[in-house]
Amino acid sequence: MPTNEPKSSQGDGQVYAETTDYYELLQISPNADPDTVTRVFRLLARRYHPDQPDTGNEEKFREILAAYAVLNDPEKRAHYDVNHTGIRRERWRFVAEGAPTAGDYVAEQQVRLVVLEILYSRRRTEPHKPGLSLLDLAELMGQPLEHLEFSSWYLVMKKLVVRNDQSQLQITADGVDYLEEHRRNESPRLRLTERTTLGSH
Structure with a gap:
């Protein structure tokens, strides 16, 4: 069962929160290519940038930056995907049991x-x-x-x-x-x- 404690990816010292789904944050597929990751990131970053008077959201902006920092780096993304697979399996287990989040x-x-x-x-x-x-x-x-x-x-x-x-x-x-x-x-x-x-x- 996932916890709220961050989990360190093996091999590179990077730390990722087990319960954070960066793909969901950026609203993209886990199979999205680098160009798609960058395009969607820029769109979201413009919208949630704190300088935007109507749509700015500093917390959301920081989350998007964190997601992009991982998904835009091939090595970090590969390590993250190992944990992400477990997150998705857990989520689909709940869906299969009839309890979507x-x-x-x-x-x-x-x-x-x-x-x-x-x-x-x-x-x-x-x-x-x-x-x-x-x-x-x-x-x-x-x-x-x-x-x-x-x-x-x-x-x-x-x-x-x-x-x-x-x-x-x-x-x-x-x-x-x-x-x-x-x-x-x-x-x-x-x-x-x-x-x-x-x-x-």
Whole structure:
């Protein structure tokens, strides 16, 4: 059972908190390539930098810096991944027993919002080609394809997105309303800018 005590990785003297999931902090897949790690880090760092008047969060900013310091270094990341595998196994054990953690729900909600934001930007900037495949979304977000299956199923069932003739996902008017209303009422979260979305193609 994981504890709150930090655990030292064998061989390099690095110390990582057993219960800290750096991949979850950056909202990326454990298989994310270095470019994805850096791109997402920069996006989050800008948002949570203490100098940002509306979205600055010093504690969150420090957590993101700590995560990036490990995941951006191949050797540190390799050592961290040994512990991370154990963390994931423990988490999936709880899920299999029917007791998901609050963090799992929050992470899934965040994934759905990011999907909507990407499709929102796509609809605005390329109205004649508003759809993206699930594979496109997985690559943009650095998420495993299978993780987005649940998210896309939910969004389709709620009629926030639809599948076009090419089986691509595109946001609906209801999806636009939902996203804009959510962003007005909820605390600021990760927003993908149009520049980020288009720059990934």
